[in-house]
Amino acid sequence: MYPEDSPTVPAHVPGPGSEHATLRADCANCFGLCCVALTLTRSSDFAIDKEAGKPCRNLQEDFRCGIHTELRTRGFPGCTVYDCFGAGQKVSGETFEGRDWRGSPDTARRMFQVFPVMRQLHELLWYLTEALSLGPARTLHGEIRRCLEETERLTRLPADTLAELDVAAHRESVAALLSSASRAVRATAPRGKKRDRRGADLIGARLRGVDLRGADLRGAYLIAADLSGADLRLADLTGADLRDADLSAADLTASLFLTQSQLNAARGDAATKLPTSLGRPTHWGD
Template sequence: MPDNVQGPGNGRTALRADCANCFGLCCVALTLTRSADFAINKSAGEPCGNLREDFRCGIHSELRTRGYPGCTVYDCFGAGQKVSGETFDGQDWRGAPQTAGRMFKVFPVMRQLHELLWYLTEALSLEPARSLHGEIRRSLDETERLTHLPADALADLDVAAHREEVAGLLLRASRAVRATAPRGRKRDRRGADLIGARLRGADLRGVDLRGAYLIAADLTGADLRLADLIGADLRDADLRAADLTGSLFLTQAQLNAARGDTATKLPSSLERPAHWAR
């Protein structure tokens, strides 16, 4: 297993977006729909009008005020630079237009694989799931191997089937960790509709919130330690003074979509979003 995916925090360097070494793939390959998140409609394969010739965003520092908050909560988990620098060996879609179609098809696949690497790397650091570490390491190695496939093989990869296999392993790791929560809490709120829910100060330790809809939920001062947040929708959720240390499978994109403050406690592997209250 490569050194750059050995553990949480700084060990995830290769799983963090490096826009300076990417050909602006998220600004081209993805579809944008005019909404509260995006100011325009854009088809997949069509460059965003804000993309500069150097593949950087022309309004990066103003995305939220210019109607593109959705861009600020997107995370490719380092897939952009992997596709740009390795899969296509530094050939960009402008200079080598024959690569564009395949590059834009490969990018979403690579993004999913890198997201799985993020979760598996975290799972490998979870002590209560130690009995699963052998399986987790093998799954991580296999996922890493897939990221190095040639472009055509990546484009044809059944990534959904691989995700399903990994998801089962991550769920088992989650259960092992959540079982250590006070009173063995393992409450299942997976996929629950908690939009706008009043959960201020709630004790959510060990709760399964995988895929839960927590849009605009009031989680002020809530205790989310050992809660499984994989895939939870935290858009506009109020996390001020909430405790997220030890929460499971939380990503930077989820934090960026939420609201918080300096009193919000975060896992060491994640950063406090710049737009949060000071």
């Protein structure tokens, strides 16, 4: 480990807080879209099978979850992991101007089609917003800002246009830009510490206390991996599968493109160091 004021620590600004405010789920201003629009498959994550477009049996008339405080103990831990990045309230309050699928049944089908598209766009907004806080990637900030503005424009398209949007093509262009930003930041990590493990199968890997500064872990399978005490500063965790990974005492303060849903799927403790933009999952205290 190296001290926080070491010159080898690059000028990386921790993930933004207020800038991400509109990209956080606000269930009180959503029509329970994740509880209706998505398909649930009976598994260790969900206690029931549910078709897309059919309300979950736990969804109440006021669009709130009837077992919200008991989701994990009642067999729905997958619900505590899911994050819409604020897409739910955007679709409910802006795209459909407050018309809910119960009061206006004619909106239901289109609303449920738009929601997953909006969710993808909002996830991209989260990553792009973080990219603008990365000092070593400042030469890319102009392009990143233009891409962010274009993504935001797409989120404000009419419902019919959004439903037919080719999100995959847009994701591809955004991914290339984020990859460039990631390389610029990871290049500032101490020499010899960088590892290219993009998409690697690290399920159950023993990485306790390992120095992973600057590692490329995009899309890596870290399911049930032991990352306790690991140094993940400047490691790119875009899309990494952290389900049941042990992050106890790990340092993620300057990890790149980490999301709340990834943390929610992992295990950690009071000693886990997190970016300022993310919260400590309540179940970590279980």
